[in-house]
Amino acid sequence: xxxxxxTLVNHQCRLAVxxxxxxxxxNWQFTEEAxxxxxxxxxxxxxxALSLDPAMRGWMNEGKSYIPPVGIGEVMRAGGxxxxxxxxxxxxxxxxxxxxxxxxxxxxxxAADQLRRSGLAKIDLRAGxxxxxxxxxxxxxxxxxxxxxxxxxxxxxxxxxVSGAAGxxxxxxxxxxxxxxxxxxxxxxxxxxxxWVVKELGFDACIDYKAGPVKEGLRQHCPAGVDVYFDNxxxxxxxxxxxxxxRKARIIICGAISQYNNTTPVQGPxxxxxxLVNRARMEGIVVFDYADRYxxxxxxxxxxxxxxxxxxxxxxxxxxxxxFPGALPMLFSGANFGKLVLKVADA
Amino acid sequence: xxxxxxTLVNHQCRLAVxxxxxxxxxNWQFTEEAxxxxxxxxxxxxxxALSLDPAMRGWMNEGKSYIPPVGIGEVMRAGGxxxxxxxxxxxxxxxxxxxxxxxxxxxxxxAADQLRRSGLAKIDLRAGxxxxxxxxxxxxxxxxxxxxxxxxxxxxxxxxxVSGAAGxxxxxxxxxxxxxxxxxxxxxxxxxxxxWVVKELGFDACIDYKAGPVKEGLRQHCPAGVDVYFDNxxxxxxxxxxxxxxRKARIIICGAISQYNNTTPVQGPxxxxxxLVNRARMEGIVVFDYADRYxxxxxxxxxxxxxxxxxxxxxxxxxxxxxFPGALPMLFSGANFGKLVLKVADA
Numbered sequence: 001x002x003x004x005x006x007t008l009v010n011h012q013c014r015l016a017v018x019x020x021x022x023x024x025x026x027n028w029q030f031t032e033e034a035x036x037x038x039x040x041x042x043x044x045x046x047x048x049a050l051s052l053d054p055a056m057r058g059w060m061n062e063g064k065s066y067i068p069p070v071g072i073g074e075v076m077r078a079g080g081x082x083x084x085x086x087x088x089x090x091x092x093x094x095x096x097x098x099x100x101x102x103x104x105x106x107x108x109x110x111a112a113d114q115l116r117r118s119g120l121a122k123i124d125l126r127a128g129x130x131x132x133x134x135x136x137x138x139x140x141x142x143x144x145x146x147x148x149x150x151x152x153x154x155x156x157x158x159x160x161x162v163s164g165a166a167g168x169x170x171x172x173x174x175x176x177x178x179x180x181x182x183x184x185x186x187x188x189x190x191x192x193x194x195x196w197v198v199k200e201l202g203f204d205a206c207i208d209y210k211a212g213p214v215k216e217g218l219r220q221h222c223p224a225g226v227d228v229y230f231d232n233x234x235x236x237x238x239x240x241x242x243x244x245x246x247r248k249a250r251i252i253i254c255g256a257i258s259q260y261n262n263t264t265p266v267q268g269p270x271x272x273x274x275x276l277v278n279r280a281r282m283e284g285i286v287v288f289d290y291a292d293r294y295x296x297x298x299x300x301x302x303x304x305x306x307x308x309x310x311x312x313x314x315x316x317x318x319x320x321x322x323x324f325p326g327a328l329p330m331l332f333s334g335a336n337f338g339k340l341v342l343k344v345a346d347a
Numbered sequence: 348x349x350x351x352x353x354t355l356v357n358h359q360c361r362l363a364v365x366x367x368x369x370x371x372x373x374n375w376q377f378t379e380e381a382x383x384x385x386x387x388x389x390x391x392x393x394x395x396a397l398s399l400d401p402a403m404r405g406w407m408n409e410g411k412s413y414i415p416p417v418g419i420g421e422v423m424r425a426g427g428x429x430x431x432x433x434x435x436x437x438x439x440x441x442x443x444x445x446x447x448x449x450x451x452x453x454x455x456x457x458a459a460d461q462l463r464r465s466g467l468a469k470i471d472l473r474a475g476x477x478x479x480x481x482x483x484x485x486x487x488x489x490x491x492x493x494x495x496x497x498x499x500x501x502x503x504x505x506x507x508x509v510s511g512a513a514g515x516x517x518x519x520x521x522x523x524x525x526x527x528x529x530x531x532x533x534x535x536x537x538x539x540x541x542x543w544v545v546k547e548l549g550f551d552a553c554i555d556y557k558a559g560p561v562k563e564g565l566r567q568h569c570p571a572g573v574d575v576y577f578d579n580x581x582x583x584x585x586x587x588x589x590x591x592x593x594r595k596a597r598i599i600i601c602g603a604i605s606q607y608n609n610t611t612p613v614q615g616p617x618x619x620x621x622x623l624v625n626r627a628r629m630e631g632i633v634v635f636d637y638a639d640r641y642x643x644x645x646x647x648x649x650x651x652x653x654x655x656x657x658x659x660x661x662x663x664x665x666x667x668x669x670x671f672p673g674a675l676p677m678l679f680s681g682a683n684f685g686k687l688v689l690k691v692a693d694a
Contacts, residue, residue: 276633
């Protein structure tokens, strides 16, 4: 085994320059490193796939946030799945499939003292495929589940609206809301995504924000107003929904993808006084707060995947670590259809 | 009695033209009417004082809100206190002091079928003076009490910030928060108000927004961040506080006086993504929702007034109904010091 490992080369994508606006190739640098054998208590993982998430854009900025920014010269932070190829830790065996935060690199070495922080955990491929473990069974799924259930608290018969409906978080939110007995209206870009959201995922309707005013779509598809809005996009769409909320509505602020590449200040919701008029609430969610309950949500979602009540769509980009700089901006143009995954290696 | 009544003339201030920006004399028209005797089950009240509130500006606008707008030609809506001068209702006797929504007029006639909607209720001048019944024992006090306690849910030791600190709602909020064992920081305009808020009301500090950047003041006076923000003003100050909130902070949206006379769109809080980063909440309050618990809050506040833990400052403008158009804009320039009250008649 040791002989094999020493011949392996780790390819890494590091943050070179903080972006202004949309990230480009100029923001990244690629490095190569020899792969070292694990030390006592450590684990070495071959990365198979990485999760590409809108939140990554925020991690590239300087300044206080819910986690520290990625440092210049550091391997870009990323969630991912992989397989254990060497282990000096009794909890992990060679061949185990795992999830965690490997970063944008081909091999992930976790030392004993980093285990807790790394989020390294075994995954069961009987519950879901590798890419599903980055989608509904992964961070996006957990974000959608706890954001909707804990912050949104939907009741049967209520109208739930979710933006980024065909994205990773959005597809989870909408399907969970349907299972809760809600009327579910998605907002997505383009007829293909909207059709898929309605026909495949079973949403009651989906508004194509590229086809016309969202305001009109909300009027048409939310005749009883909006009780819960799960916001992944911010900007004008947030204002359009604020204008349609019901009394005691709950707005979950999960993201604001329309604003992440701004070179001007963030666009604040000018209709926020609708919160006052409607005694409504706008509340942020960060998925890490629910880590001690991930297992509960994963078990529930795995059940839905199995019984067919939940579908999980991933858009897998090939090309390994080198393809990362080109794949990430797909999130911001909406070029991905389903949860964006970067395939790093064959299983 | 009947002979007396028929000689009385009711003076009324009606909305003539909806304002663009700050209301001026041109928005109002004055009318005179003979005062009629009450019909069976009705009550006639001589208005003694009216409550002038920032919310009035919103009632002058067309469009959906938490209550319908005042119609063109209608007597301007206003809360007030008065004394019963004629009654054909056994629940009200001549000489009883009452509160309710008389509107901007000298006499208020409440017919039997309007009693419930009118909010007419007897008040006990042993619990507070007439003007205190428009302040801490009235709608502003109820707004501050339920907004802070029910929506803000302050815990001892937390830092509570309130804007419009010397105003009617602000003074209640700050004093109640002090009683709850919080660190309380006010935001007000000018040294006199700030000094009064600290020295008389016992706030821990007060930031003079006219003297320098609120951001600096928050840094200085909220070293442990902000847990609860009671917002009466909106605009830049809301953004400044959003930049200083703690994890799980609660922001109560009570008003946005900085925006009420805008002729451009409302300024949305561009720092609203701080809600996400901090898993914080922004929630609106409308006092009417708590009507069934007013009596509880009034009893509690009356106790604080009696034992000296709470003070109540009103800024009483003389001049009767005719002075209304000139008095209302004082709220928007911050010319009032304490709860703005229009005296209509001697008790």
